[in-house]
Amino acid sequence: MNIPPFTLERYFAKHEFSAKYLLSSSDCESLSLTEMLEMASPEMRKTFFDLKLGYTESMGHPQLRAEAAKLHHGLNAENLLIAAPEEAIFIFMNALLEPGDHVISTFPGYQSLYEIARAGGCQISTWEPDEAAEWHFDLARLAELIRPETKLVVVNFPHNPTGYIPSQKEFADLINLLREKGIYLLSDEMYRYLEIEAGATLPSACEAYEKAFSLFGMSKTFGLPGLRIGWIATQDAATLAKMLQLKDYTTICSSAPSEILSIIALQNKDAIIEMQNARLARNFAILDEFMAARPNRFALNRPRGGSICFPRILGVENTLEFADTLVAEAGIMIAPSHVFDYGHKHFRLGFGRENFGEVLGLFGEYVDTIS
Ligand SMILES: Cc1ncc(COP(=O)(O)O)c(C=O)c1O
Known part of the structure; x- marks a missing residue:
């Protein structure tokens, strides 16, 4: 590549x-690590110290998937694959996309959200915000960018780097537009729960749309990037299974201590x-x-x-x-x-x-x- x-x-x-x-x-x-272990229940502290450092389950520790699934209403452990966030983007793009597909991504942004698709032979269009309108991402502009061969739209709200978040209505309209056209959605939600205004937290896209993939993890909101734990949550079991196959070529499974520490963090979310x-x-x-x-x-x-x-x-x-x-x-x-x-x-x-x-x-x- x-x-x-x-x-x-x-x-x-x-x-x-x-x-x-x-x-x-x-x-x-x-x-x-001390702070994490202080907030752990006695049971989880014991789990951590007794942990054998072997390989773990490829999909992720079942208890971790179950705890993480609580952040995506209506989804459960089966709907989640654990991977480092960056790894999750990489294997998701490779699982879903074919050369020639058209992908639209919010821009400027985290480079892998469009670069991996481009490197895989996809056509990329960028959906750019208007600085003069408080970095507003205009849905009408996104609609103009959609082509018959558009397979995937990638969004990241709260947005890195501007901190922009659309209104609840705009986000619902975005999902309706994609549903009408049958376009997949990758929703990078890495900064979710850090909304400045109360009530601004958007629904996790995977709850609202059957062709959506939500990316979340421990790195930003929780302040635990060194764990290298994140996940994709989705209702699309077939794509999740393909992602699992690809994970065999990246990390195979996540780090055992990181999984336990992530469970502790989620129990204290x-x-x-x-x-x-x-x-x-x-x-x-x-x-x-x-x-x-x-x-x-x-x-x-x-x-x-x-x-x-x-x-x-x-x-x-x-x-x-x-x-x-x-x-x-x-x-x-x-x-x-x-x-x-x-x-x-x-x-x-x-x-x-x-x-x-x-x-x-x-x-x-x-x-x-x-x-
Ligand atoms: C929007 C966004 N998505 C994904 C990632 C990747 O997260 P990680 O570095 O934990 O793999 C980042 C990290 O900066 C990010 O800002």
Whole structure:
């Protein structure tokens, strides 16, 4: 397979473990192993310490699938395949798509959501938001992009990198449109439950549509990306079976300790999600104040959810050069819009980390000195 480098991942690989301060991470603050085991029931703690480190079931630990299925109303363990989120995208695309298929994806976005399909010989169209309308993704525009050979639409809400979420009605209309045309839907829901406004949480697409595949996992909302656990939930048993066959060529099965820790996290989901949202709300207030103090430097469409947003920087020609200088001079890493193949005017800010206020303060000092 001939696939171009994953620009964002390569940029992170260069700076994530050497920059002093990270200001673009998309995951919420991670929990430690100690914290996880403290919140585990005595039974699960025993399960963890007695665990034999053998291979596990390819579909995923049955208890993990059952706990995860509770996040997708009406679906059960049989409707889920466990895999690392990125792996799940990879095997899903390979299971569903054929060369020549037409795929429409929200853009800018997480590169694998369209690149894997392109590398597999599919035609790609991008569904792009309107920055002047608060990053609105217009359904009429999506309808125009649909062709007779369109097989799959890929969406990601809350959206990485803008934090956009459509209204409940728009999301229902989107599903109705796809159902009318018989088009599959991959709904990347990695930032679900991080909605800023109450009532903005969309239904998981797999609940609402029989041709939908919902991607979720432990990485972003739970702040546990090091577990490398996620899943695809769907009513489409045939495609799920094909995905399972492909998983034999990627990881075969997931990591045994990660599965147990994910069960523990899911058993404590309300507490973890509440804790992450409390931190996000605190950081969001700091961000609001920061932006309000600098109207001539930044233009930000406030995110509706997730842990990231996508400000435009004013008076800077090229955010890639700006980001490279910033990390070299001040040790602060941001993700320039170049890594999303989206020009040079924006950058991604992540506000899910504990030290966000401190790092944003340092970033403010830096930008206030440039002309
Ligand atoms: C929208 C989106 N989907 C999928 C992923 C992949 O998640 P993971 O890195 O845990 O495999 C990411 C990670 O950044 C993401 O932002």
